[in-house]
Amino acid sequence: MMTLKVNGQDHQVDADPDTPLLYVLRDDLKLNAAKFGCGLGQCGSCTVIVDGKAVLSCVTPLLLLEGKKVTTLEGLGSIEAPAPIQRAFIEEQAAQCGYCIAGMMMRAQALLQRNPKPTDEQIRAELEINLCRCGTHMRILRAVHRAGRLMQTADASPAKGSIQEGSIQGSMP
Template sequence: MIQLTVNGVQHALDIDPSTPLLYALRNDLQLHGAKFGCGLGQCGACTVIVGDRAVFSCLLPVSAIGNRLVRTIEGLGTVDHPSPLQKSFIELQAAQCGYCIAGMVMRAQALLDRTPHPTEVQLREQMEPNLCRCGTHIRILAAIRQVAGLPEPAQATGASQ
């Protein structure tokens, strides 16, 4: 029996200890926010928070979680009461197809939980592992900056003076 605490709720799952966390979340707990993308830890669609770190849930066996708490997008907010980060993603229209967004939000939330006002370098380093095929990275970064109270980076004009 595997014991997991997900979004503050304790679960006892009768699953193989080598089962990836992603499958336990989706198949056993019916939490479908984390998506299967590549299965190789290269896209970030499956990103959740374990302990205080963003992890690729497709690569993490449930036996490796131990007593650490698991947070998924379902544990951040609701449709009626989104978290500040979710609200910012909505306001700035940071999603296009939406497939990557739960993973993006969870990776950003892990950073903001540890460092509420990260530097631009910290923000970009944290978000780099997650991919968006639709190309909304600019709006995703803007949504995170808004919550973190970071200024937008200076834009190069391209014109020489």
């Protein structure tokens, strides 16, 4: 049994320490935004934020998460109150099939927390490992720029303060 902090809440998780975070999020906590794509850390659809950094939850076992703060897309915003990153993706209609988009948003979110005004080049480099088979890359690029602008306006702050939490640097004991 271990305590896993997700979106600001503590969860008691009964799973082997080598269980991938993705399985716990989806199967136990019913947080289904992070997607199972390849299961091998090669596609990015399972991306979540851990202590401010984008990580691939399918290759991140629970044993690496002791004392860390996990943020999933559900922790950023909801349908009723979308976070800036979600609003931007909706406004730019950046999803086609949508399977990769949760991962794209999480990695973009981690980038914007670090660098509120990334260049095209920086966004491309950052999102390079997240694959999109539909080919909405140009819209994703616009959405990330838009999200960056939205985040700088006061009324567009993300829900529940989970982002600020997630951006605190943590380390394993």
